[in-house]
Amino acid sequence: MEKLLKTNRRDFLKVAATASGGLFIGFYWSGCDSPKMKVLTDEEVLSQAFEFNAYLSISPSGDIVIYSPNPELGQNIMTSFPMIVAEELDADWTKVRVFQAPLDNEKFDRQLTGGSGAMPHSWERLRKAGATARHLLLTVAATNLGVSIDELSAEKSAVYHNGKKKFEYGELVAEAAKLTAPDEVKLKDPKDFKIIGTPVKNVVNKEMFTGKPLYGLDFYREGMVHAMIQRPPFGMKIKSVDDSGARSVSGVTDVVVFKNNVAVVGNSTWPLIKAKRQLKIEYEPDGAVESSFDHDRIMKDLLDSKNAQVMRKDGDVEAAFKTAAQVITSEYQCPFLSHSPMEPQNFFAHVKGDKVELVGPTQTPDRARMETAQLLGIPTENITVEITRLGGGFGRRLRADFVVEAAELSKILDKPVKVSWTREDDMTGGAYRPAVRYRFQAALDDKGNMIAYRLRGAGINAGNSTRENNFPSGSIDNLLIENIEHKSPITTNAWRAPITNFLAYAEQSFLDEVALAAKKDPVKFRLELLERAKKNPVGEIHYDIDRMKAVIETAAEKSNWGKNKDVMQGFSVYFSHRSYVAQVADIIMEGGQPVLKKITAATDCGIVVHPTGANQQVRGGIVDGMGHAMFTNMTFENGLPKQRNFDTYRLIRMKEVPEIDVHYVDSGYDPTGLGEPALPPTGGAIANAIFAATGRRLRSQPFIEQKEFSDIKLQIRRT
Amino acid sequence: MANYKLKINGETFQVDVEDDTPLLWVLRDHLGLVGTKFSCGIAQCGSCTVHVNGEATYSCTLPVSSIGSSEVTTIEGLSKNGDHPVQKAWEEIDVAQCGYCQAGQIMNAAAFLKKNPKPTLEEIENAMNRNLCRCGTYHKIREAVALAAKMK
Ligand code: FES
Ligand code: FES
Numbered sequence: 025m026e027k028l029l030k031t032n033r034r035d036f037l038k039v040a041a042t043a044s045g046g047l048f049i050g051f052y053w054s055g056c057d058s059p060k061m062k063v064l065t066d067e068e069v070l071s072q073a074f075e076f077n078a079y080l081s082i083s084p085s086g087d088i089v090i091y092s093p094n095p096e097l098g099q100n101i102m103t104s105f106p107m108i109v110a111e112e113l114d115a116d117w118t119k120v121r122v123f124q125a126p127l128d129n130e131k132f133d134r135q136l137t138g139g140s141g142a143m144p145h146s147w148e149r150l151r152k153a154g155a156t157a158r159h160l161l162l163t164v165a166a167t168n169l170g171v172s173i174d175e176l177s178a179e180k181s182a183v184y185h186n187g188k189k190k191f192e193y194g195e196l197v198a199e200a201a202k203l204t205a206p207d208e209v210k211l212k213d214p215k216d217f218k219i220i221g222t223p224v225k226n227v228v229n230k231e232m233f234t235g236k237p238l239y240g241l242d243f244y245r246e247g248m249v250h251a252m253i254q255r256p257p258f259g260m261k262i263k264s265v266d267d268s269g270a271r272s273v274s275g276v277t278d279v280v281v282f283k284n285n286v287a288v289v290g291n292s293t294w295p296l297i298k299a300k301r302q303l304k305i306e307y308e309p310d311g312a313v314e315s316s317f318d319h320d321r322i323m324k325d326l327l328d329s330k331n332a333q334v335m336r337k338d339g340d341v342e343a344a345f346k347t348a349a350q351v352i353t354s355e356y357q358c359p360f361l362s363h364s365p366m367e368p369q370n371f372f373a374h375v376k377g378d379k380v381e382l383v384g385p386t387q388t389p390d391r392a393r394m395e396t397a398q399l400l401g402i403p404t405e406n407i408t409v410e411i412t413r414l415g416g417g418f419g420r421r422l423r424a425d426f427v428v429e430a431a432e433l434s435k436i437l438d439k440p441v442k443v444s445w446t447r448e449d450d451m452t453g454g455a456y457r458p459a460v461r462y463r464f465q466a467a468l469d470d471k472g473n474m475i476a477y478r479l480r481g482a483g484i485n486a487g488n489s490t491r492e493n494n495f496p497s498g499s500i501d502n503l504l505i506e507n508i509e510h511k512s513p514i515t516t517n518a519w520r521a522p523i524t525n526f527l528a529y530a531e532q533s534f535l536d537e538v539a540l541a542a543k544k545d546p547v548k549f550r551l552e553l554l555e556r557a558k559k560n561p562v563g564e565i566h567y568d569i570d571r572m573k574a575v576i577e578t579a580a581e582k583s584n585w586g587k588n589k590d591v592m593q594g595f596s597v598y599f600s601h602r603s604y605v606a607q608v609a610d611i612i613m614e615g616g617q618p619v620l621k622k623i624t625a626a627t628d629c630g631i632v633v634h635p636t637g638a639n640q641q642v643r644g645g646i647v648d649g650m651g652h653a654m655f656t657n658m659t660f661e662n663g664l665p666k667q668r669n670f671d672t673y674r675l676i677r678m679k680e681v682p683e684i685d686v687h688y689v690d691s692g693y694d695p696t697g698l699g700e701p702a703l704p705p706t707g708g709a710i711a712n713a714i715f716a717a718t719g720r721r722l723r724s725q726p727f728i729e730q731k732e733f734s735d736i737k738l739q740i741r742r743t
Numbered sequence: 744m745a746n747y748k749l750k751i752n753g754e755t756f757q758v759d760v761e762d763d764t765p766l767l768w769v770l771r772d773h774l775g776l777v778g779t780k781f782s783c784g785i786a787q788c789g790s791c792t793v794h795v796n797g798e799a800t801y802s803c804t805l806p807v808s809s810i811g812s813s814e815v816t817t818i819e820g821l822s823k824n825g826d827h828p829v830q831k832a833w834e835e836i837d838v839a840q841c842g843y844c845q846a847g848q849i850m851n852a853a854a855f856l857k858k859n860p861k862p863t864l865e866e867i868e869n870a871m872n873r874n875l876c877r878c879g880t881y882h883k884i885r886e887a888v889a890l891a892a893k894m895k
Contacts, residue, residue, distance in 0.1 A: 229834045232842035233849060234825040235778015235818035242777040250772075274744065274761060292772035294764045297784070366782045366790060366843040366877045415780075415843030416877050447783045636837045640880060644840055647879030670787035670875065678872045678881045742864075 039160065041201035046083040048201065049157050079153040080109055086181055086194030088113070088120045103227050104634040105150055111219040112154030112212060115193070116181035122227050147694050155209040160200040165191050168199075214631055214692070223636040228413070238413040240370045240384035241444060248372065248440040249277065249289050251433055252296040254303055255453040256284040257663035259513035261310035269302030279303075280436055284310075287433055293444060300446075311513045316359075316459075316659040319484055322510050323357070323461035326482035332506035336492035338563045339502035344476035348467035352541050356464070356530035357724045360484075360658040361457040362665070362673065363519055367415020368450040373430035374440035375400065380407040380431055381440075385414035385421055392427040399428050400435060419518035423455050448668045456658065457519035458486035460526055464534040467502075472542035474553070476502035481527070483509055485516040489523060493566035494599060496535070499557035514660065520648065521700040524600040529653060529725070532596040532708025536715065546595045546712065547580045567599045571628050574689045578626035579606035582687050592618070594712025596705040602696035603629040604689075607646070607705045609682075609713035611738075618717040619739045622683040623650070623709060625702060630693035638698055643684045645702030651676025653707035654727045674726075683742045714738065747807050751776070752820025762808040767791045769807050770817060778818035778846050782875075789874030792847040793817050799854035818846040821853060829853045832891035840878035848874050852888045862892060 040048040080090045090106040106122045109115075158178060165183040166173040169190060177184045181193040214220075231238055256262060267279040270288055275295025280287045288299040326332075345351060371384035373396075380402055386392045389409040397404045414421060430443040445453065460483040467476035477500045481489030492505040519525060539549035551573060558569045576597050579585070585593060590612055597606035610622040625642055632638045655674040659666050667673035711722045720732040727733050749756045751774070758773045767784075770776040770793075782790035784803045791803040794816040821827045829852045839845045848871065855870040856862070862870070867888045876884065 223837065225834060225837050226839060228842065229837065229839065230825055232839050232845055233818075233830045233833050234821075235776070235846050237777045239780075239843060241781065244775070244777075292760075292768060293781075294761070294768040294772070298763075364877060366788070366841070366875070367780070368782065414841060416841045418877075447785075640837075640840055640878075640883065643882055644879035647881060648877075651879070669785055670783045671785060675875055675877065676879070677875065678884065679868050681879070681881045684882065 039156075039201060039203060039205050041198070042081060042083070044083060045198045046081055046201070047157065047160070047197035048081040049079060049153055049160075049205070079150070080113075080157060082157065082193055082197045084194045084197055086116070086119055086192055088115055088181070089123060090120060091123050103224060104637055105146060106227070107219050107224055107634060108147065108150040109154040111217055112151045113158045114178035114180070114218075115154075117219055117224060119181060151211050152209060155211055156205050157200075159206060159209050160203050161193055161196045163203060164196045164199040220631070220633050221635060224634060226637075239367050239415045240372070240412040241367055241415070243372050243383050243412060243442065245372065245374070245383075245440050245442075248374075248442055249291060249437065250293055250296060251287050251289045251430075251437075251441050251443045252293075252300055252446065252449070253429060253433075253443060254286045254288075254300055254305060255449065256307055257313070257452075258515070258660075259309060259311040259313040259663045260284075260307035262286070263306040263308040265306075266304035269304065270299040273299040273302060278437070280433065282432060282436060285429065287443075289437065289441070296444075297446060313663045314512055314514065315661045315663075319459055319510075319512075319660070320357075323459070323482045323484070326508045326510060327355070327461060327463045327480055329482075329508055332480055332508040334504065335488065335490050335507050336497060336503065336505040336563070338497070338500070338504075339476075341476050341478055341502045341504040344502035345465070345467045345478075347469070348475065349470040350468040350541055352464075352466045352468070352534075352538055354464050354534050354537055354721075354723060355461060356533065357461040358459065358526035358529070359725060360459045360514070360516075360660065360665070361519060361652055361656060362451045362454045362658055362667075363416075363418040363420035363457075363517075364447075364450065364670075364673065364675070365414070365416030365418055365420060368447055369420070369426040369445040369453075370443060371427045371430040372440065372442045373427070373434040375402075375431055375435040375438075378402050378406055381410075382407065382427060382431065383410040383412065384427065384430075385412050385417075386424070386427060387414065387417045387419075387421040388424065391422070392424040395424040395428045396431045399432060418520045419522065420455060423517055425455070447670070451658075451668045451673060452665055454665070455515040455517035457525065458489070458516040459484045460486050460489045462489070462527070462530045464530070466534070466538045466541075468538070468542050472544060474500055474538060474542070476500065478504045478506075479531070480506040480508070483507075484512045485509065485514060486523065489527065491524060491527060491600075493564060494524075495557075495567055495572060495597075496553050498561050498563060498565040498567075499553035501562055503562070513663070520645075521600055521703045524598060524700075524704040525649065525652075526707070526725070528596070528598040528600070528704030529707030529711065532598065532705060533711045533721070533723070536594070536708070536712045537721065545586065547576060547585055550576055550595075550597060568604075571604050571689070571691055571693075572597065572599055574691065575604045575606040575626045575628050578687055578689050579608050579624055582626060582685065583608035583610065583622075583624035592713055592717035594709045594714065594716055596708035596712060598701070598704040598708075600704050601700045603627065603698060603701035605642075605701050605705050607709040609706075609709040611713045611717040613717065614739075617737045617739060618714070619741055620682050620710065620713065621741060622685060623706065624685045624687070625705075626687045626689055627698070627702065628689040628691050628693075629698045629701065630691060630695040632688055633695050638688075639686050641698040642686045642702040645698075645700065646684050646706045647676060647681050649703040649706030650710060651680070653710060653725050655680075657726050657729055680740050681742070682740050745808070747810070749807070749810060749815060750812065751815045752817060758807070760807055762806060764807045765803050766793065766805045766807055766810060766815065767802040770802065776817050776819050780843060780846055782844070787875070788844070788847075789851055790844050790847040792850040792874065794850060794854050797854060797857060799851045816850075818850055821850065827853060828894040829856065829888070829891045832887040832894060835890060836883050836887040838880055838883040838887050840876075840880050844874060844876045844878075845880075848876065848884055852884075852891065856888070856892055860892060862888070864889065
């Protein structure tokens with residue numbers, strides 16, 4: 025029955041009254057009958073004990089509460105989602121409050137943050153919820169005034185007739201709650217938006233800037249114990265544990281060995297940090313124990329392997345290469361990376377008999393619940409997950425390893441427990457961005473046209489390391505994209521802009537090499553390819569050619585591409601996560617040394633809902649992409665990362681960011697995500713600018729560790 | 744274990760902890776002042792920044808035994824109503840992304856501006872360079888510090 029309901033889900037907007045006389049509007053999931061009306065107590069409205077997929081409630085005093093179902097990790101949906109509801113509702117934004125809704129996958133069907141998917145998923149349903157509420161309120165107002173609803177207008181939570189204010193929303197909610205939601209509501213024309221597209225302030229600012237407990241690590245429950253866990257190196261298992269030193273640390277109450285973990289338990293954090301250092305654990309191999317040295321060799325060998333999987337094939341690459349006037353071949357490589365959110369992993373778990381309470385920062389509450397259910401053999405409906413604010417995620421918190429181990433430990437200890445990770449735990453117990461090596465080959469005819477293109481990706485636990493249908497696929501007659509993977513005990517996971525975060529850099533640098541060989545301007549070269557794809561597409565095209573062209577042209581225009589002889593520029597463009605971003609990096613020479621001054625970005629992410637948030641996502645994505653491309657390395661030795669904290673794992677700092685000039689292309693499309701798409705193009709834009717300025721081609725990351733870079737004294741300055 | 748009397752945010756607190764316990768963990772675990780954040784624990788990121796006698800200080804590596812009668816200020820005590828000029832500037836510029844680093848950023852900026860009320864942008868960058876922000880809000884941080892300097 026439940027399965028049936030799930031697969032047949034349809035959205036019903038339902039209306040209900042609250043006990044305090046307010047109006048409640050939510051989506052109701054149902055496959056069959058129309059839901060019964062009922063009055064909700066305040067508690068039911070605020071908790072979850074009702075069958076609505078809650079979106080908003082309005083009290084008689086005019087306070088509007090909007091529930092945000094997605095985990096908040098800085099992508100600002102706690103602000104931008106309510107903005108969308110409030111827009112269609114014509115609400116007074118100052119009266120809107122936002123709550124983070126707890127996990128309930130019966131109500132919220134996509135409660136996850138990752139893949140920049142929250143916005144596209146919710147855009148229309150949020151608008152409908154707001155518009156429906158507005159319609160009901162205006163219907164009541166029209167009846168009371170004895171006029172037609174078309175004669176009324178609404179602004180800032182009030183209804184107007186002939187320009188005169190007649191009602192506040194709060195006065196209308198009790199009557200509105202007796203109505204049924206219409207099947208169809210009219211949504212606003214985007215040009216009439218008043219809230220969407222304005223720089224509304226983050227709704228959590230006050231709490232964040234005064235140090236209120238918001239994050240998982242801040243969570244505290246009377247009677248809970250603290251724990252930290254020593255996890256094994258990848259490919260190893262425990263041979264023996266000597267915990268005498270750890271047990272002798274004052275404040276440590278217990279040491280527990282479970283699976284391949286050793287947990288130290290106590291009543292506060294510091295004794296555990298000390299005790300972990302005192303653990304003497306001997307490990308033995310339990311699979312391949314790998315080092316970076318092995319990975320380098322493995323990836324090179326894989327590039328010559330006969331067993332690659334064909335991801336896309338157009339035309340006849342072999343034949344085309346034989347006729348080529350010129351062949352360009354290059355290999356690019358990127359290292360493992362840690363996600364390293366500023367808040368290390370942590371989770372609270374309390375297993376009481378066959379019930380489990382979980383509290384903490386997760387990007388996928390549903391997965392946390394499922395995996396806990398599986399491990400403990402407890403039905404999912406007995407497991408609650410409360411989501412705290414997340415101190416960054418970058419994909420690391422899409423996994424549930426840190427939740428499940430807390431639950432397991434709570435069960436063993438029979439106590440509520442908060443498991444905290446140190447930075448070193450976070451870096452050594454990671455689920456990393458995979459290391460990947462690519463080989464690109466391009467064939468040019470005697471006129472400099474690209475007649476064939478070959479890409480083979482070899483990754484360590486990377487899955488498909490290519491995006492076979494992305495540009496330039498579709499614009500070249502003969503194309504072959506292949507992938508081959510090495511399975512390693514080192515866990516990998518999605519890392520902000522999965523795969524494209526390094527593929528885009530490699531591909532956009534390689535295209536720069538090809539343009540140079542073809543003696544073409546890099547921007548014109550790309551536009552020609554797109555023109556070709558448009559006129560005479562080869563195979564399937566999975567990107568919007570015009571949107572891609574528009575961001576390329578905008579970035580070129582805004583950056584004065586090629587107009588100033590003293591500015592050496594690098595170009596890059598990428599389509600990922602449904603958005604299009606082109607970037608230009610500017611380097612000038614000062615005293616014979618290159619200075620990276622500026623990055624210009626042109627983005628098409630559809631309608632920009634929240635400009636301050638969007639600007640930060642673009643600039644933050646560029647800073648992220650630039651920092652990791654330039655500075656950050658993670659190497660393995662015997663199954664363990666050598667970089668274990670920020671002293672050796674170098675993250676980008678304030679003085680290392682150039683000016684970033686953000687532009688949008690107004691395509692009028694529904695909004696697409698922006699948590700990721702600005703990151704992929706950055707490494708390529710910078711590498712190409714460095715080439716333009718110095719003639720050095722950087723084919724591996726991080727740039728600063730490459731020998732080509734060693735005598736380039738690149739400075740980064742904003743002014 | 745030893746007993747320590749600590750002056751924090753204008754009040755006196757007593758805690759019974761080991762001498763080597765960093766101030767950070769005294770604040771977070773023993774006094775419930777969780778606004779001061781843990782991230783690296785080795786004086787590299789600035790998330791744990793507090794003021795000790797007005798100086799921006801990494802609390803993660805400061806043993807409680809070394810504090811003595813020094814005055815400690817944490818983000819909770821920076822202002823009564825969250826209206827310190829730096830906090831107001833942070834709101835005005837809407838600096839935060841995930842927000843986790845921001846308490847440390849604000850504390851560092853507040854101590855810096857006290858010493859250097861009219862800083863150049865370069866001085867701001869130099870001062871704020873000791874705080875990491877994984878979300879990359881550096882442009883807004885710089886803007887907000889400059890704005891706070893004007894607000895005073
Ligand atoms: S936690 Fe203290 S500097 Fe990072
Ligand atoms: S805002 Fe997320 S780490 Fe700075």
